[in-house]
Amino acid sequence: MTGAGARAAAHDGPRASWLAAGAVAAVAALPLVYVLVRAAGAGADTWSGLLDRRIPDLLANTIGLALAVCAGTLLIGTSLAWLVVRTDLPGRRALGVLCALPLAIPPYVGAVAYADVLGPRGALRDLLGVESLPSIFGFFGATLVLVVFTYPYVFLLASAALHNLNPSYEEAARALGRGWVRTLAGTTARLIVPALAGGTLLVGLYVLSDFGAVSLMRFDTFTTVIYAELGGRFDPPGAAALSSVLVVLTLLLLASGLAVRGRGRYEQTGAGFARSSTRELGRGRWAAFAFVAAVLGLALVLPLARLVTWTLDSAAGGSLGDYAGWTWNSLSVSFLAATVATVCALPVAVVMARSRARGGIVVGWLAQAGYALPGVIVALALVAISTRWFDPLYGTLGLLVAAFVIRFLPQAIQAEEAGLQQIGRNLTEAARALGASRASAFRRVVLPLLGPSLAASWAVVFLTAAKELPATLVLRPLGFDTLPVRVWTPARDGLYADAGPAALLLVLISLVPLALLLIRRRGAALSL
Amino acid sequence: MRKLIALIAAAAALTGCGGGSDDADLVIYSGRSEPLIKPFLEEFAEKEGLNVKIRFGDTADLVGTLLEEGERTRADVFIGQDAAALERLREDGLLQPHEGTARVPERYRASDLTWTGLSGRARVLIVRDGAAHPESVFDLTDPRWRGKLAAPTTRNVSFRDFITVVRLKRGDEFARGYLEGLKRNGVEILASHGEVRRAVGEGEFDIGLVNHYYVELEKREGSDVSAVFTDQEPGGFGVVFNLASAGITASSEHAENAAKLLDYLLTPEVQERFARANFEYPLLPGLEAAPGVRPLEDVLTTEVSYEDIARATEGTEDLIAEAGLEE
Numbered sequence: 011m012t013g014a015g016a017r018a019a020a021h022d023g024p025r026a027s028w029l030a031a032g033a034v035a036a037v038a039a040l041p042l043v044y045v046l047v048r049a050a051g052a053g054a055d056t057w058s059g060l061l062d063r064r065i066p067d068l069l070a071n072t073i074g075l076a077l078a079v080c081a082g083t084l085l086i087g088t089s090l091a092w093l094v095v096r097t098d099l100p101g102r103r104a105l106g107v108l109c110a111l112p113l114a115i116p117p118y119v120g121a122v123a124y125a126d127v128l129g130p131r132g133a134l135r136d137l138l139g140v141e142s143l144p145s146i147f148g149f150f151g152a153t154l155v156l157v158v159f160t161y162p163y164v165f166l167l168a169s170a171a172l173h174n175l176n177p178s179y180e181e182a183a184r185a186l187g188r189g190w191v192r193t194l195a196g197t198t199a200r201l202i203v204p205a206l207a208g209g210t211l212l213v214g215l216y217v218l219s220d221f222g223a224v225s226l227m228r229f230d231t232f233t234t235v236i237y238a239e240l241g242g243r244f245d246p247p248g249a250a251a252l253s254s255v256l257v258v259l260t261l262l263l264l265a266s267g268l269a270v271r272g273r274g275r276y277e278q279t280g281a282g283f284a285r286s287s288t289r290e291l292g293r294g295r296w297a298a299f300a301f302v303a304a305v306l307g308l309a310l311v312l313p314l315a316r317l318v319t320w321t322l323d324s325a326a327g328g329s330l331g332d333y334a335g336w337t338w339n340s341l342s343v344s345f346l347a348a349t350v351a352t353v354c355a356l357p358v359a360v361v362m363a364r365s366r367a368r369g370g371i372v373v374g375w376l377a378q379a380g381y382a383l384p385g386v387i388v389a390l391a392l393v394a395i396s397t398r399w400f401d402p403l404y405g406t407l408g409l410l411v412a413a414f415v416i417r418f419l420p421q422a423i424q425a426e427e428a429g430l431q432q433i434g435r436n437l438t439e440a441a442r443a444l445g446a447s448r449a450s451a452f453r454r455v456v457l458p459l460l461g462p463s464l465a466a467s468w469a470v471v472f473l474t475a476a477k478e479l480p481a482t483l484v485l486r487p488l489g490f491d492t493l494p495v496r497v498w499t500p501a502r503d504g505l506y507a508d509a510g511p512a513a514l515l516l517v518l519i520s521l522v523p524l525a526l527l528l529i530r531r532r533g534a535a536l537s538l
Numbered sequence: 539m540r541k542l543i544a545l546i547a548a549a550a551a552l553t554g555c556g557g558g559s560d561d562a563d564l565v566i567y568s569g570r571s572e573p574l575i576k577p578f579l580e581e582f583a584e585k586e587g588l589n590v591k592i593r594f595g596d597t598a599d600l601v602g603t604l605l606e607e608g609e610r611t612r613a614d615v616f617i618g619q620d621a622a623a624l625e626r627l628r629e630d631g632l633l634q635p636h637e638g639t640a641r642v643p644e645r646y647r648a649s650d651l652t653w654t655g656l657s658g659r660a661r662v663l664i665v666r667d668g669a670a671h672p673e674s675v676f677d678l679t680d681p682r683w684r685g686k687l688a689a690p691t692t693r694n695v696s697f698r699d700f701i702t703v704v705r706l707k708r709g710d711e712f713a714r715g716y717l718e719g720l721k722r723n724g725v726e727i728l729a730s731h732g733e734v735r736r737a738v739g740e741g742e743f744d745i746g747l748v749n750h751y752y753v754e755l756e757k758r759e760g761s762d763v764s765a766v767f768t769d770q771e772p773g774g775f776g777v778v779f780n781l782a783s784a785g786i787t788a789s790s791e792h793a794e795n796a797a798k799l800l801d802y803l804l805t806p807e808v809q810e811r812f813a814r815a816n817f818e819y820p821l822l823p824g825l826e827a828a829p830g831v832r833p834l835e836d837v838l839t840t841e842v843s844y845e846d847i848a849r850a851t852e853g854t855e856d857l858i859a860e861a862g863l864e865e
């Protein structure tokens with residue numbers, strides 16, 4: 011090899027994958043382009059009005075919430091991970107699985123349960139026998155719900171990192187005379203910074219995009235106001251302008267998160283190393299156990315118990331047939347989204363993994379525009395684009411699936427690219443040398459090896475699509491109600507109990523893909 | 539790969555990816571809640587042998603949807619929780635007149651017949667029997683009622699329309715002072731009207747701000763509560779009277795069926811049954827409210843045009859937020 015250029019040329023994927031990746035990237039970036047163009051054309055009046063009245067408060071609310079939730083999840087997720095992976099916590103294996111399960115409970119479902127139990131007339135107040143509780147609604151409630159239902163992102167990445175950590179650094183630190191607390195804080199923590207940054211970044215991105223939980227906790231962030239601008243206020247340019255601010259905010263978060271993750275990367279030498287030592291907690295074991303149990307009580311027992319009791323004494327409307335129909339709708343739209351996203355991600359992942367050309371990077375970034383596009387914004391853009399230029403698409407299931415694919419494509423790309431990176435080039439080269447065409451080498455050698463990554467990509471998109479709320483609310487075809495819609499509609503009117511059965515069904519169908527992910531790779535597919 | 543594409547195509551076909559609902563004879567957007575109105579719509583569909591598709595949602599959200607869809611909308615009929623929503627659609631030229639609505643008294647419909655009220659609701663106080671209460675809604679800011687008052691979330695359309703009317707009749711400064719006074723008095727903001735009526739029914743609060751039919755619903759469940767119609771002295775403010783309303787879209791492809799639906803909902807028999815099921819006021823002349831509900835002719839309602847309410851809605855949101863009552 012004479013230089014990087016020649017190498018890139020030799021290893022650039024077949025032209026077909028470039029073309030396909032380019033097409034995918036163009037579609038994926040369409041909403042982003044639309045929002046930015048529309049915002050730029052919103053006019054000075056719209057902008058100055060928003061800058062005066064809304065944007066300062068919204069920035070404070072949204073950034074404040076994101077910071078609080080990131081700090082909370084970092085604290086809880088990391089300590090749970092350490093306790094479960096590196097200590098002699100009683101029942102650590104089972105607890106480790108349980109700690110990841112809140113991912114099957116969408117935050118807005120958690121919010122329904124919390125609004126009821128911790129609300130002004132809720133069970134907690136009756137339990138404590140007090141006249142009234144401080145209001146759960148607002149910043150505190152939104153933070154609480156989001157921390158409790160998103161900490162698993164940090165937990166999963168942190169525990170995977172702790173699990174895979176080469177203990178030699180820590181042993182060195184101990185040998186040099188550091189106590190275990192200082193080793194933990196100084197050495198271990200520093201070694202897993204990339205994982206913590208990755209997990210916290212996922213949490214932050216989620217907070218910026220969340221619509222359901224903050225709405226039910228009656229706390230205004232960009233998403234809720236954008237949604238309102240599309241509703242009664244009906245101000246599309248204003249909505250686009252606010253969306254562009256949110257997109258910029260998301261991009262800033264993404265950039266800083268990736269920078270921290272990259273800067274903190276440490277090389278590990280060698281792969282076959284001993285298991286890390288287990289810290290003995292001594293008498294603190296049961297205190298630690300109580301802490302884990304308390305988190306699980308808030309994140310699993312409380313919401314699930316409420317959903318189950320609601321379902322059991324449900325006088326909620328809807329026959330069994332209705333629920334079957336809504337479940338079927340949820341399953342089919344998530345199935346389509348997962349399948350299409352997994353297929354669309356493949357050429358992009360190939361181009362990203364196999365090409366060092368600048369074009370590959372650009373295509374990769376554009377195809378992952380979904381990270382910067384909360385569901386409300388994808389919905390707003392697709393409604394506008396389809397009604398203006400692709401009218402037959404408007405109101406079809408296809409458009410909803412497209413929204414999901416754009417939104418969740420990054421997760422599929424990440425999973426598949428990670429898989430491709432692990433497949434050595436020499437394998438394809440060997441196949442080529444033996445006379446296989448490029449396409450057949452890919453099909454017969456790479457694809458079979460990529461199977462687990464494709465499955466992970468499929469499962470993670472299915473999981474997130476099944477829980478998606480705001481884009482579904484806006485884009486669903488006439489008469490096409492999914493479980494999230496059926497949770498939202500009564501909950502938004504304060505009829506929390508009526509949301510119970512649909513919420514419980516939603517949690518149950520989310521458990522299947524989540525279990526797949528947890529069994530397969532300790533949740534690594536959920537990473538960035 | 540080919541197999542995969544075939545699989546996706548099959549799945550798409552199975553779930554009706556291509557729109558698929560073009561067989562509908564009538565498409566309704568309903569901001570009125572499903573349990574309440576669905577039985578009537580289903581009864582109509584069955585009677586006429588029509589395939590009716592309904593999109594339920596929040597009134598404001600559905601207004602936004604219709605504004606965005608414009609004349610490309612597939613909706614034939616829009617049913618909203620308040621008249622201001624329909625008025626907004628009328629202003630944008632999205633509704634068409636229907637002669638059949640002329641049978642409704644003029645103050646309960648658009649003068650150009652583009653929308654009509656379907657039922658009426660008065661903004662009253664729900665009061666626990668035996669508890670003291672003010673005779674004017676504006677006295678609720680008096681320290682005497684501190685901690686005794688519950689209201690629905692201020693995002694609720696009926697609450698907002700009430701504040702809008704206060705603004706229109708008494709001015710923004712007065713409305714602001716009123717909202718701040720409510721806040722000072724520790725008004726408890728609950729999730730919905732349903733929560734407010736239950737909270738008063740269970741004796742937790744003495745007074746709640748609701749629409750009149752919530753009082754009747756609570757009474758039906760055995761609670762000892764009454765409706766207090768405030769500001770009824772001659773020349774007084776009266777109670778705000780709002781309308782659940784409906785109209786036919788300008789671009790309706792099934793205008794005939796849409797007209798049939800409105801006519802059906804405006805037949806005396808259906809109006810009466812609806813009034814009995816939900817305790818709202820029927821709007822056709824000569825019909826009576828459900829037993830137990832104060833007759834409409836004995837109620838002093840606030841004189842205000844729904845057109846003005848529609849125009850002023852936005853400012854109300856800001857005012858509520860500024861008063862720190864947005865919850």
